[in-house]
Amino acid sequence: MRHILSLLLENEAGALSRVAGLFSARGYNIESLTVAPTEDPTLSRMTIVTNGSAEVMEQITKQLNKLVDVVKVFDLNEGRHLERELMLVKIRAENGAREEIKRTADIFRGRIVDVTDKTYTIELTGPRDKLDAFLEALDPLMILETVRTGASGIGRGDWIMRA
Amino acid sequence: MQLSGAEITIRCLEEEGVEYIFGYPGGAVLFIYDALFQQDKVKHILVRHEQAALHAADAYARATGRPGVALVTSGPGVTNAVTGIATAYMDSIPMVVISGQVPTAAIGLDAFQEVDTVGITRPCVKHNFLVKRVEDLAETMKKAFYVATTGRPGPVLVDIPKDISQQVTDFLYPAQIEMRSYNPVVKGHPGLIRQAVQMLLEARRPMVYAGGGVVLGEASELLTRLVRELGVPCTNTLMGLGAYPATDPQFVGMLGMHGTYEANLSMQHCDVLLAVGARFDDRVIGNTRHFFVEGRRIIHIDIDPSSISKRVRVDVPIVGDVREVLQEMLKLVAETPQRLDPVALKQWWHQIGEWRARDCMHYERSDTLIKPQFVVETLYQVTGGDAIITSDVGQHQMWAAQYYKFDKPRRWLNSGGLGTMGFGLPAAMGAQLAFPDQVVACITGEASIQMCIQELSTCKQYHLPVKIINLNNRYLGMVRQWQQILHGNRYSESYMDALPDFVKLAESYGHVGIRVENPADVEGALREAFALKDRVVFLDFMTDPTENVFPMVKAGQGLTEMLLGAEDL
Ligand SMILES: Cc1cc2nc3c(=O)[nH]c(=O)nc-3n(C[C@H](O)[C@H](O)[C@H](O)COP(=O)(O)OP(=O)(O)OC[C@H]3O[C@@H](n4cnc5c(N)ncnc54)[C@H](O)[C@@H]3O)c2cc1C
Ligand SMILES: Cc1ncc(C[n+]2csc(CCOP(=O)(O)OP(=O)(O)O)c2C)c(N)n1
Ligand SMILES: [Mg+2]
Numbered sequence: 001m002r003h004i005l006s007l008l009l010e011n012e013a014g015a016l017s018r019v020a021g022l023f024s025a026r027g028y029n030i031e032s033l034t035v036a037p038t039e040d041p042t043l044s045r046m047t048i049v050t051n052g053s054a055e056v057m058e059q060i061t062k063q064l065n066k067l068v069d070v071v072k073v074f075d076l077n078e079g080r081h082l083e084r085e086l087m088l089v090k091i092r093a094e095n096g097a098r099e100e101i102k103r104t105a106d107i108f109r110g111r112i113v114d115v116t117d118k119t120y121t122i123e124l125t126g127p128r129d130k131l132d133a134f135l136e137a138l139d140p141l142m143i144l145e146t147v148r149t150g151a152s153g154i155g156r157g158d159w160i161m162r163a
Numbered sequence: 164m165q166l167s168g169a170e171i172t173i174r175c176l177e178e179e180g181v182e183y184i185f186g187y188p189g190g191a192v193l194f195i196y197d198a199l200f201q202q203d204k205v206k207h208i209l210v211r212h213e214q215a216a217l218h219a220a221d222a223y224a225r226a227t228g229r230p231g232v233a234l235v236t237s238g239p240g241v242t243n244a245v246t247g248i249a250t251a252y253m254d255s256i257p258m259v260v261i262s263g264q265v266p267t268a269a270i271g272l273d274a275f276q277e278v279d280t281v282g283i284t285r286p287c288v289k290h291n292f293l294v295k296r297v298e299d300l301a302e303t304m305k306k307a308f309y310v311a312t313t314g315r316p317g318p319v320l321v322d323i324p325k326d327i328s329q330q331v332t333d334f335l336y337p338a339q340i341e342m343r344s345y346n347p348v349v350k351g352h353p354g355l356i357r358q359a360v361q362m363l364l365e366a367r368r369p370m371v372y373a374g375g376g377v378v379l380g381e382a383s384e385l386l387t388r389l390v391r392e393l394g395v396p397c398t399n400t401l402m403g404l405g406a407y408p409a410t411d412p413q414f415v416g417m418l419g420m421h422g423t424y425e426a427n428l429s430m431q432h433c434d435v436l437l438a439v440g441a442r443f444d445d446r447v448i449g450n451t452r453h454f455f456v457e458g459r460r461i462i463h464i465d466i467d468p469s470s471i472s473k474r475v476r477v478d479v480p481i482v483g484d485v486r487e488v489l490q491e492m493l494k495l496v497a498e499t500p501q502r503l504d505p506v507a508l509k510q511w512w513h514q515i516g517e518w519r520a521r522d523c524m525h526y527e528r529s530d531t532l533i534k535p536q537f538v539v540e541t542l543y544q545v546t547g548g549d550a551i552i553t554s555d556v557g558q559h560q561m562w563a564a565q566y567y568k569f570d571k572p573r574r575w576l577n578s579g580g581l582g583t584m585g586f587g588l589p590a591a592m593g594a595q596l597a598f599p600d601q602v603v604a605c606i607t608g609e610a611s612i613q614m615c616i617q618e619l620s621t622c623k624q625y626h627l628p629v630k631i632i633n634l635n636n637r638y639l640g641m642v643r644q645w646q647q648i649l650h651g652n653r654y655s656e657s658y659m660d661a662l663p664d665f666v667k668l669a670e671s672y673g674h675v676g677i678r679v680e681n682p683a684d685v686e687g688a689l690r691e692a693f694a695l696k697d698r699v700v701f702l703d704f705m706t707d708p709t710e711n712v713f714p715m716v717k718a719g720q721g722l723t724e725m726l727l728g729a730e731d732l
């Protein structure tokens with residue numbers, strides 16, 4: 001099953017490689033991983049999307065907690081949560097296709113952020129399946145380039161994750 | 164007071180009460196060696212290979228419970244040390260490793276003797292640090308000792324670039340340290356502890372399985388009290404030997420791949436299992452599916468949550484320090500008059516007695532060939548069972564574990580998790596330094612001993628009168644045994660050809676060498692060797708080359724699927 005893990009870790013050189021190294025050394029999957037400093041510059045917040053059985057997830061969580069640089073680990077699947085991903089797509093947009101692409105982007109609440117006479121670059125945020133659906137709605141031959149950040153997650157409501 | 168990074172490094176060791184540091188110099192650590200030279204509190208032991216520095220420091224820690232310290236230079240110094248670091252990591256041994264690094268400005272430029280030390284060692288340390296500012300050095304050293312020795316112990320490495328060891332700053336050693344990201348749990352959950360005690364008291368076929376965590380956590384006495392109070396059987400892992408006294412009637416021997424018949428059957432057929440500081444290793448519970456053919460409830464005490472329910476699902480997980488948890492359990496037991504059902508317990512012991520009667524440790528004696536088991540048994544008698552025994556890896560290691568009866572913890576020092584050949588001799592040096600008046604013997608094989616044989620020179624320099632018990636079967640015996648049993652007698656590259664004359668070799672290092680070829684001479688030779696209290700004696704026992712270690716559970720098989728002797732092959 002797919003799980004989305006939230007981590008707070010020391011914003012130190014090497015912390016990322018400890019986490020990434022743990023996943024490769026123990027043969028765990030990483031579907032995506034995002035990380036950036038928080039409002040407290042000594043801390044980073046990381047979101048990892050992974051998958052595994054309940055037993056594997058238990059080990060992943062325990063092993064992550066064991067890393068000295070990791071302050072907190074939470075499996076967002078255990079509560080209600082929000083998940084967002086940012087995607088930038090460069091699309092071939094010539095003559096007759098331009099209007100159609102713009103309409104499709106509007107339906108998905110995408111924004112055109114760059115234009116040439118042959119291309120559109122569209123920015124889209126949302127849960128993973130929305131981004132997937134947008135790509136599926138396009139003619140694959142039109143897609144020139146896609147860049148996705150991987151998911152970021154946060155718990156819903158009053159629940160907060162802090163050091 | 165302003166001190167250089169090098170001086171600070173040594174002062175930190177002093178503050179930590181470090182007695183010995185094991186190392187080898189080189190360009191990147193010249194300032195640190197200069198600082199060592201100018202003081203006399205921390206004594207340096209110059210080994211002959213960095214691997215040995217790590218093993219010696221590691222064994223110092225295993226023997227004393229205090230962290231071992233090693234110092235190596237950048238590049239090849241570090242790569243040579245990696246085997247020793249990984250050895251300590253797998254067995255959860257507290258160590259601080261200091262490595263030199265190229266100057267900060269040269270990092271990343273493929274500088275002379277540069278390796279990514281933090282990267283290379285990351286998977287085999289509990290934690291590591293690269294010191295980038297001299298102002299951070301003292302605090303980093305404090306953190307290193309704190310992390311290495313608390314929670315589940317392990318090696319911590321501090322990588323110090325050369326320029327950092329030269330720069331100066333004010334020295335202040337923090338008295339205490341707090342790390343928001345590192346807070347090992349010590350106290351066990353009271354509700355779970357209560358549940359565990361109740362479960363044990365209601366057991367009809369109880370079993371205690373204790374491992375290295377009991378030794379690491381200094382909890383042997385508490386464990387012994389609990390086991391005796393409840394009247395239940397106890398087994399130890401290879402790493403746990405000595406945690407429960409081996410000569411006690413409630414001890415059923417080591418369990419696992421080369422464990423006793425009675426220990427393995429008791430594990431399989433118990434109805435309540437108390438696992439204490441043991442991690443259900445694959446050499447202990449070979450095949451977990453086979454293990455669960457029998458139903459039993461499992462209580463597991465471990466300081467590391469990730470050791471719990473890793474290979475084997477447990478019913479009562481207790482995360483905490485084994486001392487704290489056992490103390491709480493003993494308190495609860497003392498508070499209740501309830502004890503285990505005496506009839507059921509008697510039946511259980513009766514059953515165990517039947518398993519014991521198989522006498523699985525029996526071996527064929529011989530008047531002509533020296534049986535390795537016989538050497539260990541005789542060593543046990545000659546040393547009164549009270550020596551510190553180190554070992555290498557192979558058949559000799561298993562015979563040492565099976566036939567030397569350890570009644571106390573920290574007397575049996577071996578590489579269990581990584582299984583590092585070459586560990587034995589440097590380990591004996593570390594133990595001898597820690598306990599100069601103790602008898603220290605290294606049980607080894609002709610192959611293993613050659614992996615760190617150069618340390619005979621270190622023994623000479625520092626007058627470390629260790630005794631080497633070489634069970635010389637002219638084979639990579641453990642490999643040969645697997646080839647015989649699992650690979651159709653095809654002995655691929657497992658014969659040790661062109662062996663040196665170990666007697667002459669020992670003599671050339673300035674030691675005493677004795678070759679023993681007859682069973683009748685075994686005891687005399689041992690007595691002669693141990694009478695030479697201040698000399699290294701290399702005893703080269705020419706043992707039966709075809710002897711195998713039994714019982715044996717083949718890898719991947721169930722605990723009870725044991726080969727008991729040659730007749731089972
Ligand atoms: C050739 C060969 C053959 C082998 N055959 C066998 C065999 O037949 N039988 C056998 O048992 N082993 C055997 N081994 C060793 C095996 O590979 C493992 O090293 C060993 O079984 C692990 O022992 P352990 O479970 O006690 O764990 P250890 O590695 O000693 O781990 C200690 C556990 O205790 C925990 N701990 C540490 N400190 C504390 C504390 N203060 N409080 C609570 N918990 C703590 C740790 O978190 C860890 O989980 C063999 C090795 C070799 C090389
Ligand atoms: C560094 C290292 N290389 C290889 C092995 C694999 N190995 C395990 S036991 C063994 C043979 C050891 O031979 P010896 O020291 O003579 O001991 P014996 O089994 O004969 O008693 C080998 C090669 C190992 N454990 N460590
Ligand atoms: Mg051999």
